Amino acid sequence: MKLWIYILLIACVGGLIACENEKNTFSDQPSIYIKGDPDQQATADSVLFSFKKSDKTVETYDLNVVIYTTGVVSEYPRTFELEVVSEGTNVTSDDYSIGKMELPAGAYYATVPITVNRTVGGLDLTQEIATLTLRVKANENFEVGAEEYMQFKLCWCDYLIQPAWWTLYGFTSDAGPFTQARYQFILDYYGDVDLFEMGIVDPITGYAADYNKQYAFIAELIELLNEYNATHEEPYLNDNEEPLEFGSGLTY
Secondary structure, eight states, rough: HHEEEEOOOOOOOHHHHHHHHHHHHHHHEEEEEEEGGGGTTTTTSSSEGGGGSSSSOOOOEEEEEEEEOSSOOOOOOOOOOEEOOOGGGOOOOEEEEEOOOOEEETTEEEEEEEEESSTTTTTOOTOEEEEEEEEOOOOOEEEEEGGGSEEEEEEEHHHHHHTTTHHTTTTHHHHHOOOHHHHHHHHTTTOOOOTTTSSSBTTTOSBBBBBHHHHHOOOOOOOHHHHHHHHHOOBBBBBTTTTTOOSSSOOO
């Protein structure tokens, strides 16, 4: 009986040693994963940027990806690799450049600028979106981390993107549908507004937080448009080449 107990004890100890060795082997090779830059309003798996809000002289822009590592930090800098995923990419290497792919000594993450061009071969960015999908790649320093954070998509264009607040609380029905011209007028003559930050719409419910502020904002837009039309020979035109309007009941 004692012999069987000794055999079982030896087997258990051997199993623990094997598990410990497996654990040490895993931790010896840290992994990496990729995310976007929260300061650039990146979502979990992508970021969308429009050159349209920039001056016409701006030809490039840096969209950031952030590479994180698991495990312990190193006293030495370590290089990592990113590869292009063809299935989620419609640009060529002439249309972007990737910054230095190195994790600094003592760091858990590195920010890599991806410089994208305003002009892309084969695409009209005033009508289309350029996309570049990057994926982390294993090398001698890192394994690939969690599958859901293996890749990240960068998107950019040269037309105005409808802001989230435009339809959330009925702005369309009270001010007019989203058009490039209507939004451009707001940007040019009122400013780059965010109705969440202005307290007009509740960011949690998506409904108007203060209808008085809402109607006052639209009234101010109408006043600014009337002032523009009164001081210019031609009225401000909508996308359909008809005079622009703000107000309820508009179909365009």
